[in-house]
Amino acid sequence: MRALVIDDSRAMRRIVTGILEGLGYEVQQAGDGREGLDVLDTGWIPDLVCVDWNMPVMDGLQFVSAVRSNPAWRSVTIMMVTSESEHTQIVRALAAGAHEYVIKPFTADAIRDKLALLGLLPEEAVL
Amino acid sequence: MTEFDTRFEDTGERRRTSDAPLSIHDLLDGETVQSIAQEAWSALVGDDEFLVPLPGGLPDDALSSWVEIVGPWTGTVVLTCGRSTAEALSRALLKEHAPPVLEVEDIEDALGELANVVGGNVKAVLPGPSVLGLPEVGSAPTAGSPADTCRVDLLWRGESLTISVQGAAGALTDPHENNQNEVPL
Amino acid sequence: MTLTATSFDWVRALVHKESAIVLQPGKEYLVEARLLPIARQMGITDVSQFVESVRSRPDTDSTRRIVEALTTNETSWFRDGDPFTALTSTVMPALLAARGPNERLQIWSAACSSGQEPYTIAMLLEDSLPNAASRVTITATDLSREMVERTKAGRFSQLEVNRGLPAPMLVRHFTRAGNEWEVAPTLRRMVQASECNLAAPLPRMGPFDVVYLRNVLIYFDLPTKQAILRRVRDLMRPDGWLFLGAAETTLGVDDSWERVVVGRSSAYRPLKGA
Numbered sequence: 120m121r122a123l124v125i126d127d128s129r130a131m132r133r134i135v136t137g138i139l140e141g142l143g144y145e146v147q148q149a150g151d152g153r154e155g156l157d158v159l160d161t162g163w164i165p166d167l168v169c170v171d172w173n174m175p176v177m178d179g180l181q182f183v184s185a186v187r188s189n190p191a192w193r194s195v196t197i198m199m200v201t202s203e204s205e206h207t208q209i210v211r212a213l214a215a216g217a218h219e220y221v222i223k224p225f226t227a228d229a230i231r232d233k234l235a236l237l238g239l240l241p242e243e244a245v246l
Numbered sequence: 247m248t249e250f251d252t253r254f255e256d257t258g259e260r261r262r263t264s265d266a267p268l269s270i271h272d273l274l275d276g277e278t279v280q281s282i283a284q285e286a287w288s289a290l291v292g293d294d295e296f297l298v299p300l301p302g303g304l305p306d307d308a309l310s311s312w313v314e315i316v317g318p319w320t321g322t323v324v325l326t327c328g329r330s331t332a333e334a335l336s337r338a339l340l341k342e343h344a345p346p347v348l349e350v351e352d353i354e355d356a357l358g359e360l361a362n363v364v365g366g367n368v369k370a371v372l373p374g375p376s377v378l379g380l381p382e383v384g385s386a387p388t389a390g391s392p393a394d395t396c397r398v399d400l401l402w403r404g405e406s407l408t409i410s411v412q413g414a415a416g417a418l419t420d421p422h423e424n425n426q427n428e429v430p431l
Numbered sequence: 432m433t434l435t436a437t438s439f440d441w442v443r444a445l446v447h448k449e450s451a452i453v454l455q456p457g458k459e460y461l462v463e464a465r466l467l468p469i470a471r472q473m474g475i476t477d478v479s480q481f482v483e484s485v486r487s488r489p490d491t492d493s494t495r496r497i498v499e500a501l502t503t504n505e506t507s508w509f510r511d512g513d514p515f516t517a518l519t520s521t522v523m524p525a526l527l528a529a530r531g532p533n534e535r536l537q538i539w540s541a542a543c544s545s546g547q548e549p550y551t552i553a554m555l556l557e558d559s560l561p562n563a564a565s566r567v568t569i570t571a572t573d574l575s576r577e578m579v580e581r582t583k584a585g586r587f588s589q590l591e592v593n594r595g596l597p598a599p600m601l602v603r604h605f606t607r608a609g610n611e612w613e614v615a616p617t618l619r620r621m622v623q624a625s626e627c628n629l630a631a632p633l634p635r636m637g638p639f640d641v642v643y644l645r646n647v648l649i650y651f652d653l654p655t656k657q658a659i660l661r662r663v664r665d666l667m668r669p670d671g672w673l674f675l676g677a678a679e680t681t682l683g684v685d686d687s688w689e690r691v692v693v694g695r696s697s698a699y700r701p702l703k704g705a
Contacts (some may be wrong), residue, residue: 128356130352220601229590233507
């Protein structure tokens with residue numbers, strides 16, 4: 120399975136990438152929403168995108184809307200991973216087309232639990 | 247999957263009867279800031295990492311990271327610690343994902359991300375809607391006025407670390423202006 | 432400083448006596464990790480030293496905190512979602528067909544921890560079977576007084592709502608309360624929480640139509656497992672349903688249950704005449 124991790128913090132990209140690789144994912148990274156769309160434009164279509172909200176150039180909410188407006192990317196599951204944690208913000212992200220929402224700070228278990236909910240936990244990773 | 251109703255939608259807004267500017271002391275206390283920071287530390291730094299509320303001295307080379315919150319209350323959430331503490335924090339945050347050599351950018355990025363995580367959760371406690379800025383890193387910004395600053399002094403692994411939620415009014419005041427709201431330190 | 436053998440053995444004996452839970456040798460790390468926060472709160476940085484101070488002068492408050500720290504678990508909401516899916520897809524429709532239109536239904540969450548399981552059940556019922564939800568009472572019990580209080584409060588930290596709670600359910604059923612999240616009052620009214628030690632004679636409760644007893648039996652020795660299953664059975668309706676944890680079974684423990692497959696999960700039902 121493939122995942123795209125989009126976050127402007129390289130520390131956060133490394134942490135999320137490490138968790139997903141540990142679960143058996145093949146991961147690519149991007150530093151903002153625009154770079155994320157560039158990865159998708161190459162034809163490398165991930166099963167999962169973990170995307171931050173507040174980023175320079177293109178934020179996570181704009182990225183979610185852009186992905187949802189392109190039918191070719193309909194199969195992509197989007198999970199926001201962000202410190203934006205107000206009720207209204209989560210509602211906005213879901214309305215824009217995100218499937219799941221992880222609030223920073225999170226543990227590796229939180230990511231794994233959410234992937235289990237989404238049916239995106241590689242079989243061999245079930246503990 | 248994205249269909250849901252919003253019957254219980256929470257705008258997070260709290261109305262005040264007067265138009266007086268909101269002071270941070272009306273909105274959150276040090277205990278809340280500490281518990282937000284402790285959750286961030288437990289989840290991201292390590293589940294056995296504790297922030298102890300004890301004042302210590304910050305070294306001269308202290309590094310700060312901060313995020314701005316703009317909304318009914320406007321100000322910054324500032325995290326400050328010594329450079330060696332910032333480096334230890336970055337290593338703890340990255341764990342086995344840390345590169346062999348931590349560059350300055352890695353340390354600044356990690357400290358900035360911690361400010362973002364703490365700031366985002368502080369924002370959620372404040373009345374909304376508010377906007378969270380991108381993290382910045384550097385020497386500590388000017389301290390806010392005590393009347394609109396909630397500061398917690400903590401120890402992490404015995405080293406000093408402070409978190410300050412400070413109103414923009416104090417921090418951004420031009421010293422040449424008439425500082426009628428400034429409380430002398 | 433690592434935990435001494437004497438300290439570990441004393442903690443093991445204490446936990447077994449108070450909760451009947453068996454701590455296997457090799458679980459020293461668990462004792463250290465769980466007791467360190469309590470020791471630190473008391474100003475002691477060394478777990479062995481903390482245990483020795485309680486051992487030399489035991490007081491009920493400290494011993495209760497030790498037992499609670501070792502017998503409670505961080506819980507996820509839907510990590511193992513199959514027993515919940517089975518409730519709305521199979522179990523509730525069968526019960527609603529079998530009961531009178533005004534009869535109340537009783538569900539027991541027998542080790543409710545901080546409330547994730549009873550509120551998961553409440554949310555599912557309200558979302559999937561809104562007309563039936565008003566007829567259901569969820570009894571939530573736990574060994575730990577602190578956990579019972581937390582269940583009653585219905586408040587969860589950011590880290591807790593991150594653990595396997597689907598985001599659409601979070602926004603539908605919770606509001607922010609400071610830096611925590613609070614479950615909706617309608618769901619809190621469905622859940623009644625109280626203290627209950629499964630390893631001791633049970634209070635008068637029930638009779639229950641459905642019992643969730645997940646990840647509890649794994650902690651007990653065989654005679655205690657048998658005693659618990661017998662007591663639970665006594666509080667269940669004859670056509671009730673029991674859900675155990677994925678790693679647990681009545682097979683080889685108590686032969687008065689019939690195992691039935693419900694969707695991707697297994698349930699246990701009292702055998703008639705057993």
